Amino acid sequence: MKYQYYPGCSLEGTALEYNISTQALMKAVDAELVEIDDWTCCGASAAEATSHLLSLALPARNLALAEKMDGLNDIMVPCSACYLNLKKVEQKIKKDADLLEKINDVLEEEKLNLHGKLRVRHLLDVVSNDIGPGKIKDLVKKPFTDLKIAPYYGCQCLRPYAVFDDPEDPRSMEPLIEAIGAKVYPWQMGGKCCGASHMNTTMEVGLELVHAILHSARGADAIVTVCPMCQMNLEAYQQKISKKYQEALSITILYLPQLLGLAIGLSEKDLRLDLNLAITKDFRKKLKEM
Amino acid sequence: MNQSAQKENNFAVVSDQLASIREMIQTCIQCGTCTGSCPNAFAMDSTPRRLWRMVMMGQKDAIFQSKTFALCSDCYYCTLRCPRGLPLTEAMDALKQIAAKENLKPYKKSVRFYKSFVESVRRHGRVREMEFMTLYFFSMKDPFLPLNFTLLGMKLMSKGKVSVQVPSKGKRRLEPLFRKVEELEDRP
Numbered sequence: 001m002k003y004q005y006y007p008g009c010s011l012e013g014t015a016l017e018y019n020i021s022t023q024a025l026m027k028a029v030d031a032e033l034v035e036i037d038d039w040t041c042c043g044a045s046a047a048e049a050t051s052h053l054l055s056l057a058l059p060a061r062n063l064a065l066a067e068k069m070d071g072l073n074d075i076m077v078p079c080s081a082c083y084l085n086l087k088k089v090e091q092k093i094k095k096d097a098d099l100l101e102k103i104n105d106v107l108e109e110e111k112l113n114l115h116g117k118l119r120v121r122h123l124l125d126v127v128s129n130d131i132g133p134g135k136i137k138d139l140v141k142k143p144f145t146d147l148k149i150a151p152y153y154g155c156q157c158l159r160p161y162a163v164f165d166d167p168e169d170p171r172s173m174e175p176l177i178e179a180i181g182a183k184v185y186p187w188q189m190g191g192k193c194c195g196a197s198h199m200n201t202t203m204e205v206g207l208e209l210v211h212a213i214l215h216s217a218r219g220a221d222a223i224v225t226v227c228p229m230c231q232m233n234l235e236a237y238q239q240k241i242s243k244k245y246q247e248a249l250s251i252t253i254l255y256l257p258q259l260l261g262l263a264i265g266l267s268e269k270d271l272r273l274d275l276n277l278a279i280t281k282d283f284r285k286k287l288k289e290m
Numbered sequence: 291m292n293q294s295a296q297k298e299n300n301f302a303v304v305s306d307q308l309a310s311i312r313e314m315i316q317t318c319i320q321c322g323t324c325t326g327s328c329p330n331a332f333a334m335d336s337t338p339r340r341l342w343r344m345v346m347m348g349q350k351d352a353i354f355q356s357k358t359f360a361l362c363s364d365c366y367y368c369t370l371r372c373p374r375g376l377p378l379t380e381a382m383d384a385l386k387q388i389a390a391k392e393n394l395k396p397y398k399k400s401v402r403f404y405k406s407f408v409e410s411v412r413r414h415g416r417v418r419e420m421e422f423m424t425l426y427f428f429s430m431k432d433p434f435l436p437l438n439f440t441l442l443g444m445k446l447m448s449k450g451k452v453s454v455q456v457p458s459k460g461k462r463r464l465e466p467l468f469r470k471v472e473e474l475e476d477r478p
Contacts (some may be wrong), residue, residue: 009417014451040415040464046363046407049386049400055472058411061467087470102474109466160379161367167370191328193365200426201400203438205333205361236442 004075006032008082015228017272021257024270042085057106059085064112078123080227084156086120091230122157124226128172133179141265143181150185150220154230180263185220194233216251222252235278252283314381324368330361359385387443402429414459421455
């Protein structure tokens with residue numbers, strides 16, 4: 001298995017541990033990642049809020065760069081916002097030749113050309129369908145039988161493009177959680193919104209949305225995420241929310257590759273658990289006892 | 291152009307842009323599935339259903355006094371569920387684009403937030419998270435705003451995930467791409 005790899009800006013900064021743990025997990029399952037040379041920002045949700053064409057041109061530039069690498073048809077993307085932006089271009093140009101022409105008009109400035117040959121795939125898609133729970137299960141060193149894990153998918157890996165999971169009732173993480181011996185914590189919040197950049201612009205609204213998620217996860221040992229924005233919103237404001245809503249809502253938040261990596265015997269150091277903002281004492285104790 | 295002529299001109303531009311959004315949602319049947327699906331509806335002054343009605347009726351003033359579209363967090367539930375299959379999230383974004391282009395005052399915070407992000411990308415190719423937040427704080431001219439983020443910023447710095455980044459010019463490697471986008475978008 002070999003993929004082109006688009007890490008995205010967050011994975012070089014606030015989500016560094018997502019980058020490192022993704023690469024560690026992929027190496028452990030013999031999947032090779034080739035980082036797209038000279039990639040640039042996908043525009044996140046900011047470009048779309050300022051210019052429609054820019055929000056397509058920025059991801060298109062990266063797709064065009066990826067097309068120059070022969071023989072690798074799939075691009076793996078761990079960040080859900082990057083994934084959606086790249087996916088959007090992949091999908092839109094299939095149906096709209098005029099748009100493709102307009103995008104290529106922009107890319108011509110950099111002597112790039114987009115054809116639309118490649119498939120954009122989310123990390124969760126690759127891990128659950130290409131690697132699969134069977135392979136993970138074979139590699140498990142310590143079954144996490146005592147852990148209840150709440151899978152959190154967020155929005156943009158599910159919607160609007162229903163590619164690898166049910167956008168109303170996502171389940172793709174469940175077989176993976178079961179593969180490492182842990183239990184899936186039953187809840188309804190897996191596909192709900194974390195508020196995205198509300199935390200920066202209208203914090204009250206962001207806090208309300210994240211509170212609903214953390215509140216529903218009471219009783220789980222950890223929430224697992226597949227997006228740097230979701231991860232940050234769920235892990236960074238726990239104290240503030242606990243205080244505001246008069247409720248103890250501390251809970252461990254891990255990226256999916258970190259959880260799977262731990263179970264297949266990668267070290268906390270390999271997975272950079274030291275970079276996470278919310279790992280509770282109880283969780284650490286349980287990890288040690290297993 | 292004097293100020294009032296400029297203003298009138300902007301108003302005409304906004305009308306054109308609104309017309310294209312109306313086209314996106316013109317088969318809306320006002321069923322309210324969007325409102326029922328919206329995680330942010332609780333905080334909005336007008337519900338999404340009502341906003342679409344205002345767009346259909348061309349009620350510019352009402353639309354751009356409402357905070358509704360600025361509260362859209364791009365979760366795509368409404369787009370997924372709309373029984374007419376309308377691109378509602380994209381229509382919300384199109385309203386955000388008007389607010390950004392015209393620098394409309396009620397949306398100062400989110401507009402400056404998005405623009406600071408895009409500016410950092412324009413300068414460096416990849417967004418520099420600390421530079422972008424610094425640009426945002428400067429543009430807001432609110433000395434208390436950064437305080438909300440001090441604790442988190444310090445935590446992230448102590449983990450080495452971000453470092454102090456004084457805004458810099460950068461190599462402006464994406465400048466030709468940005469310029470071309472602007473040129474094409476200004477074309478009638």
